[in-house]
Amino acid sequence: MRPIYIFGEDETSYRFHEDHPFNPLRLELTTSLLIAAGKLSKSECVSPPLASVEALALVHDFDYIEAVQAAAAGELSTLKANKFGLGTEDTPIFPTIHEGAARLVGGTIHALDLVASGKAERAFHVGGGLHHGMRRKASGFCVYNDAAVAIAHVRKQYGSRVLYVDTDAHHGDGVQWLFYDDDDVMTLSIHETGRYLFPGTGMVTERGNGKGYGYSWNVPVDAFTQDDSFLTCYETVLREACEWFKPDIILTQNGADAHVFDPLT
CATH class of the missing domain: 3.40.800.20 (Histone deacetylase domain)
Known part of the structure:
Protein backbone atom coordinates (compact mmCIF):
# COMPACT_ATOMS: atom_id res chain seq x y z
CA MET A 1 0.00 0.00 0.00
CA SER A 160 -3.72 4.39 20.61
CA ARG A 161 -0.34 4.12 22.30
CA VAL A 162 1.94 6.46 20.38
CA LEU A 163 5.71 6.40 19.98
CA TYR A 164 7.00 9.80 18.89
CA VAL A 165 10.45 9.72 17.25
CA ASP A 166 12.21 13.02 16.56
CA THR A 167 15.41 13.22 14.48
CA ASP A 168 15.39 16.98 13.96
CA ALA A 169 18.75 18.52 14.84
CA HIS A 170 16.93 20.47 17.57
CA HIS A 171 15.48 18.66 20.58
CA GLY A 172 11.73 17.98 20.34
CA ASP A 173 11.07 19.88 23.54
CA GLY A 174 7.44 20.89 23.01
CA VAL A 175 6.20 17.35 22.40
CA GLN A 176 8.29 15.98 25.27
CA TRP A 177 7.00 18.46 27.86
CA LEU A 178 3.37 18.13 26.75
CA PHE A 179 3.44 14.36 27.41
CA TYR A 180 6.06 14.28 30.17
CA ASP A 181 3.59 12.76 32.67
CA ASP A 182 1.96 10.31 30.24
CA ASP A 183 2.78 6.60 30.09
CA ASP A 184 0.73 6.04 26.92
CA VAL A 185 2.91 8.38 24.87
CA MET A 186 6.64 7.75 24.54
CA THR A 187 8.92 10.48 23.20
CA LEU A 188 12.30 9.65 21.69
CA SER A 189 14.57 12.42 20.41
CA ILE A 190 17.99 12.17 18.75
CA HIS A 191 19.41 15.67 18.41
CA GLU A 192 22.50 17.84 18.59
CA THR A 193 23.34 18.34 22.24
CA GLY A 194 21.72 21.32 23.91
CA ARG A 195 25.14 22.49 25.07
CA TYR A 196 25.48 24.17 21.68
CA LEU A 197 22.06 24.36 20.10
CA PHE A 198 18.54 25.73 20.71
CA PRO A 199 16.48 24.93 22.75
CA GLY A 200 19.18 23.83 25.19
CA THR A 201 17.23 20.81 26.47
CA GLY A 202 17.14 17.09 25.71
CA MET A 203 19.61 15.79 28.28
CA VAL A 204 19.67 12.07 29.05
CA THR A 205 18.42 12.90 32.55
CA GLU A 206 15.07 14.11 31.16
CA ARG A 207 13.24 10.82 31.64
CA GLY A 208 9.64 11.81 32.32
CA ASN A 209 7.67 12.58 35.47
CA GLY A 210 5.22 10.68 37.67
CA LYS A 211 3.62 7.79 35.80
CA GLY A 212 5.43 9.06 32.70
CA TYR A 213 8.85 8.43 34.21
CA GLY A 214 10.92 6.30 31.84
CA TYR A 215 8.79 7.21 28.81
CA SER A 216 10.97 10.10 27.68
CA TRP A 217 14.21 9.07 25.94
CA ASN A 218 16.86 11.50 24.74
CA VAL A 219 20.01 10.80 22.74
CA PRO A 220 22.01 14.04 22.50
CA VAL A 221 24.88 13.73 20.02
CA ASP A 222 27.82 16.07 19.43
CA ALA A 223 28.05 18.47 16.52
CA PHE A 224 29.71 16.91 13.46
CA THR A 225 28.60 13.39 14.39
CA GLN A 226 29.16 11.21 11.33
CA ASP A 227 26.59 9.14 9.44
CA ASP A 228 27.57 5.72 10.78
CA SER A 229 27.43 6.87 14.41
CA PHE A 230 24.06 8.58 13.90
CA LEU A 231 22.56 5.53 12.19
CA THR A 232 23.85 3.23 14.94
CA CYS A 233 22.17 5.44 17.55
CA TYR A 234 18.93 5.51 15.56
CA GLU A 235 18.71 1.79 14.82
CA THR A 236 19.66 0.74 18.35
CA VAL A 237 17.39 3.06 20.30
CA LEU A 238 14.40 2.74 17.94
CA ARG A 239 14.49 -1.06 18.10
CA GLU A 240 14.73 -1.04 21.89
CA ALA A 241 11.95 1.53 22.22
CA CYS A 242 9.58 -0.50 20.02
CA GLU A 243 10.32 -3.75 21.80
CA TRP A 244 9.79 -2.18 25.22
CA PHE A 245 6.90 0.24 24.60
CA LYS A 246 5.00 -1.77 21.94
CA PRO A 247 3.30 1.22 20.27
CA ASP A 248 0.17 1.09 18.15
CA ILE A 249 1.38 4.02 16.02
CA ILE A 250 4.79 5.55 15.38
CA LEU A 251 4.90 9.26 14.53
CA THR A 252 8.25 10.52 13.25
CA GLN A 253 9.43 14.11 12.94
CA ASN A 254 12.18 14.02 10.30
CA GLY A 255 13.85 17.40 10.48
CA ALA A 256 16.00 18.02 7.42
CA ASP A 257 18.25 20.25 9.54
CA ALA A 258 20.13 17.15 10.69
CA HIS A 259 21.84 17.31 7.29
CA VAL A 260 25.50 18.32 7.32
CA PHE A 261 24.92 21.31 5.00
CA ASP A 262 21.97 22.80 6.86
CA PRO A 263 22.80 26.48 7.62
CA LEU A 264 21.13 26.55 11.05
CA THR A 265 23.13 23.71 12.69
Whole structure:
Protein backbone atom coordinates (compact mmCIF):
# COMPACT_ATOMS: atom_id res chain seq x y z
CA MET A 1 0.00 0.00 0.00
CA ARG A 2 1.47 3.35 -1.05
CA PRO A 3 1.83 5.98 1.68
CA ILE A 4 -0.70 8.81 1.65
CA TYR A 5 1.02 12.08 0.71
CA ILE A 6 -0.50 15.11 2.45
CA PHE A 7 0.16 18.50 0.92
CA GLY A 8 -1.98 21.40 -0.25
CA GLU A 9 -0.96 24.73 -1.73
CA ASP A 10 -2.84 26.50 1.07
CA GLU A 11 -0.18 25.19 3.50
CA THR A 12 2.16 27.85 2.13
CA SER A 13 0.12 30.44 4.05
CA TYR A 14 2.32 29.64 7.06
CA ARG A 15 4.91 32.17 5.90
CA PHE A 16 6.50 34.60 8.38
CA HIS A 17 8.21 36.83 5.79
CA GLU A 18 10.37 36.49 2.70
CA ASP A 19 13.71 36.57 4.55
CA HIS A 20 12.70 34.17 7.33
CA PRO A 21 14.62 30.85 7.24
CA PHE A 22 11.41 28.82 7.78
CA ASN A 23 10.09 29.22 4.25
CA PRO A 24 7.21 27.09 2.90
CA LEU A 25 8.91 27.12 -0.51
CA ARG A 26 10.61 23.93 0.69
CA LEU A 27 7.23 22.15 0.65
CA GLU A 28 6.57 23.10 -2.96
CA LEU A 29 10.09 22.17 -4.04
CA THR A 30 9.93 18.78 -2.33
CA THR A 31 6.56 17.98 -3.86
CA SER A 32 7.53 19.11 -7.37
CA LEU A 33 10.77 17.10 -7.17
CA LEU A 34 8.86 13.93 -6.26
CA ILE A 35 6.43 14.52 -9.13
CA ALA A 36 9.27 15.21 -11.60
CA ALA A 37 11.06 12.05 -10.46
CA GLY A 38 7.95 9.96 -11.11
CA LYS A 39 7.58 9.01 -7.44
CA LEU A 40 4.32 10.92 -6.95
CA SER A 41 1.47 12.16 -9.11
CA LYS A 42 -0.23 15.48 -8.46
CA SER A 43 -3.57 13.70 -8.05
CA GLU A 44 -2.16 11.76 -5.08
CA CYS A 45 -1.59 14.93 -3.04
CA VAL A 46 -4.21 15.17 -0.28
CA SER A 47 -4.99 18.71 0.90
CA PRO A 48 -5.10 18.94 4.70
CA PRO A 49 -8.17 20.16 6.57
CA LEU A 50 -8.09 23.12 8.92
CA ALA A 51 -7.79 22.04 12.55
CA SER A 52 -10.64 23.30 14.71
CA VAL A 53 -10.15 25.38 17.84
CA GLU A 54 -11.46 22.38 19.82
CA ALA A 55 -8.73 20.19 18.34
CA LEU A 56 -6.03 22.76 19.06
CA ALA A 57 -7.32 22.98 22.65
CA LEU A 58 -6.41 19.33 23.20
CA VAL A 59 -2.92 20.61 24.05
CA HIS A 60 -3.05 24.43 23.82
CA ASP A 61 -4.80 26.75 26.28
CA PHE A 62 -7.82 28.66 24.94
CA ASP A 63 -6.38 32.05 25.89
CA TYR A 64 -3.27 31.28 23.87
CA ILE A 65 -5.34 30.27 20.82
CA GLU A 66 -7.37 33.47 21.20
CA ALA A 67 -4.14 35.47 21.35
CA VAL A 68 -2.94 33.92 18.08
CA GLN A 69 -6.29 34.75 16.45
CA ALA A 70 -6.06 38.31 17.74
CA ALA A 71 -2.50 38.58 16.42
CA ALA A 72 -3.73 37.55 12.98
CA ALA A 73 -6.32 40.31 13.10
CA GLY A 74 -3.76 42.87 14.23
CA GLU A 75 -5.52 43.25 17.57
CA LEU A 76 -2.88 41.92 19.98
CA SER A 77 -0.88 44.30 22.15
CA THR A 78 2.91 44.03 22.19
CA LEU A 79 2.84 43.21 25.90
CA LYS A 80 0.42 40.31 25.43
CA ALA A 81 2.27 39.12 22.33
CA ASN A 82 5.51 38.90 24.29
CA LYS A 83 3.72 36.93 27.02
CA PHE A 84 2.83 34.24 24.48
CA GLY A 85 6.12 34.22 22.55
CA LEU A 86 4.61 35.97 19.54
CA GLY A 87 6.14 38.85 17.60
CA THR A 88 9.70 37.70 18.25
CA GLU A 89 12.52 37.43 15.72
CA ASP A 90 11.98 33.66 15.52
CA THR A 91 8.18 33.75 15.48
CA PRO A 92 6.99 37.08 14.06
CA ILE A 93 3.30 37.85 13.57
CA PHE A 94 1.76 37.73 10.08
CA PRO A 95 -1.86 38.00 8.84
CA THR A 96 -2.45 34.27 8.31
CA ILE A 97 -0.62 33.10 11.44
CA HIS A 98 -3.63 31.31 12.96
CA GLU A 99 -5.05 29.83 9.78
CA GLY A 100 -1.65 28.78 8.44
CA ALA A 101 -0.64 27.09 11.69
CA ALA A 102 -4.04 25.42 12.09
CA ARG A 103 -3.77 24.07 8.54
CA LEU A 104 -0.45 22.41 9.35
CA VAL A 105 -1.98 20.87 12.47
CA GLY A 106 -4.91 19.60 10.42
CA GLY A 107 -2.55 17.81 8.06
CA THR A 108 -0.83 15.89 10.82
CA ILE A 109 -4.13 15.03 12.51
CA HIS A 110 -5.37 13.69 9.17
CA ALA A 111 -2.19 11.61 8.73
CA LEU A 112 -2.58 9.94 12.13
CA ASP A 113 -6.32 9.51 11.62
CA LEU A 114 -5.71 7.59 8.40
CA VAL A 115 -3.31 5.21 10.12
CA ALA A 116 -5.25 4.82 13.38
CA SER A 117 -8.47 4.04 11.49
CA GLY A 118 -6.75 1.44 9.32
CA LYS A 119 -7.32 3.37 6.07
CA ALA A 120 -3.57 3.60 5.47
CA GLU A 121 -0.44 1.87 6.71
CA ARG A 122 1.69 5.00 6.33
CA ALA A 123 1.03 8.68 5.77
CA PHE A 124 3.47 11.52 5.18
CA HIS A 125 2.64 15.15 5.91
CA VAL A 126 5.39 17.18 4.31
CA GLY A 127 4.42 20.37 6.16
CA GLY A 128 4.37 18.91 9.66
CA GLY A 129 6.92 18.96 12.45
CA LEU A 130 6.37 22.14 14.49
CA HIS A 131 7.70 20.46 17.59
CA HIS A 132 8.72 23.52 19.66
CA GLY A 133 5.20 24.83 20.24
CA MET A 134 4.26 24.85 23.93
CA ARG A 135 0.89 24.74 25.71
CA ARG A 136 0.67 28.53 25.87
CA LYS A 137 3.73 29.83 24.07
CA ALA A 138 5.13 29.99 20.54
CA SER A 139 8.78 29.06 20.15
CA GLY A 140 11.37 28.35 17.48
CA PHE A 141 9.22 29.07 14.37
CA CYS A 142 6.36 27.02 15.89
CA VAL A 143 2.97 28.49 16.83
CA TYR A 144 0.83 25.36 17.29
CA ASN A 145 2.39 21.95 17.95
CA ASP A 146 0.92 19.77 15.19
CA ALA A 147 2.54 16.55 16.40
CA ALA A 148 1.30 16.97 19.97
CA VAL A 149 -2.24 17.88 18.89
CA ALA A 150 -2.39 14.87 16.54
CA ILE A 151 -1.11 12.54 19.26
CA ALA A 152 -3.70 13.85 21.72
CA HIS A 153 -6.38 13.39 19.04
CA VAL A 154 -5.65 9.71 18.37
CA ARG A 155 -5.27 9.06 22.09
CA LYS A 156 -8.78 10.46 22.61
CA GLN A 157 -10.43 8.92 19.54
CA TYR A 158 -8.77 5.51 19.37
CA GLY A 159 -6.90 5.00 22.63
CA SER A 160 -3.72 4.39 20.61
CA ARG A 161 -0.34 4.12 22.30
CA VAL A 162 1.94 6.46 20.38
CA LEU A 163 5.71 6.40 19.98
CA TYR A 164 7.00 9.80 18.89
CA VAL A 165 10.45 9.72 17.25
CA ASP A 166 12.21 13.02 16.56
CA THR A 167 15.41 13.22 14.48
CA ASP A 168 15.39 16.98 13.96
CA ALA A 169 18.75 18.52 14.84
CA HIS A 170 16.93 20.47 17.57
CA HIS A 171 15.48 18.66 20.58
CA GLY A 172 11.73 17.98 20.34
CA ASP A 173 11.07 19.88 23.54
CA GLY A 174 7.44 20.89 23.01
CA VAL A 175 6.20 17.35 22.40
CA GLN A 176 8.29 15.98 25.27
CA TRP A 177 7.00 18.46 27.86
CA LEU A 178 3.37 18.13 26.75
CA PHE A 179 3.44 14.36 27.41
CA TYR A 180 6.06 14.28 30.17
CA ASP A 181 3.59 12.76 32.67
CA ASP A 182 1.96 10.31 30.24
CA ASP A 183 2.78 6.60 30.09
CA ASP A 184 0.73 6.04 26.92
CA VAL A 185 2.91 8.38 24.87
CA MET A 186 6.64 7.75 24.54
CA THR A 187 8.92 10.48 23.20
CA LEU A 188 12.30 9.65 21.69
CA SER A 189 14.57 12.42 20.41
CA ILE A 190 17.99 12.17 18.75
CA HIS A 191 19.41 15.67 18.41
CA GLU A 192 22.50 17.84 18.59
CA THR A 193 23.34 18.34 22.24
CA GLY A 194 21.72 21.32 23.91
CA ARG A 195 25.14 22.49 25.07
CA TYR A 196 25.48 24.17 21.68
CA LEU A 197 22.06 24.36 20.10
CA PHE A 198 18.54 25.73 20.71
CA PRO A 199 16.48 24.93 22.75
CA GLY A 200 19.18 23.83 25.19
CA THR A 201 17.23 20.81 26.47
CA GLY A 202 17.14 17.09 25.71
CA MET A 203 19.61 15.79 28.28
CA VAL A 204 19.67 12.07 29.05
CA THR A 205 18.42 12.90 32.55
CA GLU A 206 15.07 14.11 31.16
CA ARG A 207 13.24 10.82 31.64
CA GLY A 208 9.64 11.81 32.32
CA ASN A 209 7.67 12.58 35.47
CA GLY A 210 5.22 10.68 37.67
CA LYS A 211 3.62 7.79 35.80
CA GLY A 212 5.43 9.06 32.70
CA TYR A 213 8.85 8.43 34.21
CA GLY A 214 10.92 6.30 31.84
CA TYR A 215 8.79 7.21 28.81
CA SER A 216 10.97 10.10 27.68
CA TRP A 217 14.21 9.07 25.94
CA ASN A 218 16.86 11.50 24.74
CA VAL A 219 20.01 10.80 22.74
CA PRO A 220 22.01 14.04 22.50
CA VAL A 221 24.88 13.73 20.02
CA ASP A 222 27.82 16.07 19.43
CA ALA A 223 28.05 18.47 16.52
CA PHE A 224 29.71 16.91 13.46
CA THR A 225 28.60 13.39 14.39
CA GLN A 226 29.16 11.21 11.33
CA ASP A 227 26.59 9.14 9.44
CA ASP A 228 27.57 5.72 10.78
CA SER A 229 27.43 6.87 14.41
CA PHE A 230 24.06 8.58 13.90
CA LEU A 231 22.56 5.53 12.19
CA THR A 232 23.85 3.23 14.94
CA CYS A 233 22.17 5.44 17.55
CA TYR A 234 18.93 5.51 15.56
CA GLU A 235 18.71 1.79 14.82
CA THR A 236 19.66 0.74 18.35
CA VAL A 237 17.39 3.06 20.30
CA LEU A 238 14.40 2.74 17.94
CA ARG A 239 14.49 -1.06 18.10
CA GLU A 240 14.73 -1.04 21.89
CA ALA A 241 11.95 1.53 22.22
CA CYS A 242 9.58 -0.50 20.02
CA GLU A 243 10.32 -3.75 21.80
CA TRP A 244 9.79 -2.18 25.22
CA PHE A 245 6.90 0.24 24.60
CA LYS A 246 5.00 -1.77 21.94
CA PRO A 247 3.30 1.22 20.27
CA ASP A 248 0.17 1.09 18.15
CA ILE A 249 1.38 4.02 16.02
CA ILE A 250 4.79 5.55 15.38
CA LEU A 251 4.90 9.26 14.53
CA THR A 252 8.25 10.52 13.25
CA GLN A 253 9.43 14.11 12.94
CA ASN A 254 12.18 14.02 10.30
CA GLY A 255 13.85 17.40 10.48
CA ALA A 256 16.00 18.02 7.42
CA ASP A 257 18.25 20.25 9.54
CA ALA A 258 20.13 17.15 10.69
CA HIS A 259 21.84 17.31 7.29
CA VAL A 260 25.50 18.32 7.32
CA PHE A 261 24.92 21.31 5.00
CA ASP A 262 21.97 22.80 6.86
CA PRO A 263 22.80 26.48 7.62
CA LEU A 264 21.13 26.55 11.05
CA THR A 265 23.13 23.71 12.69
